Amino acid sequence: MIGFVSWDATLAADLIRARRQLPGATLPILHALQDTFGYVDDQAIPLIADALNISRAEVVGVIHFYHDFRQQPPGRHILRLCRAEACQSMDCDSLAGHVRERLGVDFGETTADGAVTLEAVYCLGNCALSPAAMLDGRLIGRVDPARAEQLLAEAQA
Numbered sequence: 283m284i285g286f287v288s289w290d291a292t293l294a295a296d297l298i299r300a301r302r303q304l305p306g307a308t309l310p311i312l313h314a315l316q317d318t319f320g321y322v323d324d325q326a327i328p329l330i331a332d333a334l335n336i337s338r339a340e341v342v343g344v345i346h347f348y349h350d351f352r353q354q355p356p357g358r359h360i361l362r363l364c365r366a367e368a369c370q371s372m373d374c375d376s377l378a379g380h381v382r383e384r385l386g387v388d389f390g391e392t393t394a395d396g397a398v399t400l401e402a403v404y405c406l407g408n409c410a411l412s413p414a415a416m417l418d419g420r421l422i423g424r425v426d427p428a429r430a431e432q433l434l435a436e437a438q439a
């Protein structure tokens with residue numbers, strides 16, 4: 283289970299204010315918001331734009347460019363499957379198909395019961411133990427369908 287704070291505009295404004303002087307402040311601000319709330323709420327966009335004196339479209343452009351940023355609250359657990367080269371060579375596509383079918387969601391989606399958000403990631407730095415996955419920040423290597431079942435059971439318990 284991951285613990286995020288519910289959206290709070292005052293806290294968001296504090297996070298933004300504390301980082302507005304950083305070089306390239308947009309990214310550290312977006313990361314801080316996502317680390318705190320689990321996603322970047324639409325209400326944060328004008329706050330960031332005003333604080334950095336840039337347009338709202340520029341903020342949205344950064345959010346869309348970096349696929350790491352969520353715009354909706356995630357589920358209670360976040361399962362990330364690596365789709366990069368080393369994991370591709372170890373048939374992560376079959377694993378991904380199994381997990382998507384089992385959960386009934388595609389990448390970037392959350393199960394209807396709110397238990398699991400499934401995300402694609404491009405290298406977890408665990409290439410020697412591919413295919414790799416991460417459940418709520420915990421790195422797992424050599425994930426086969428049986429291991430994936432264990433992870434899903436854990437997440438859906």
Ligand code: FES
Nearest residue numbers: 364369406408409
């Ligand atoms: S390519 Fe999957 S962990 Fe590096």
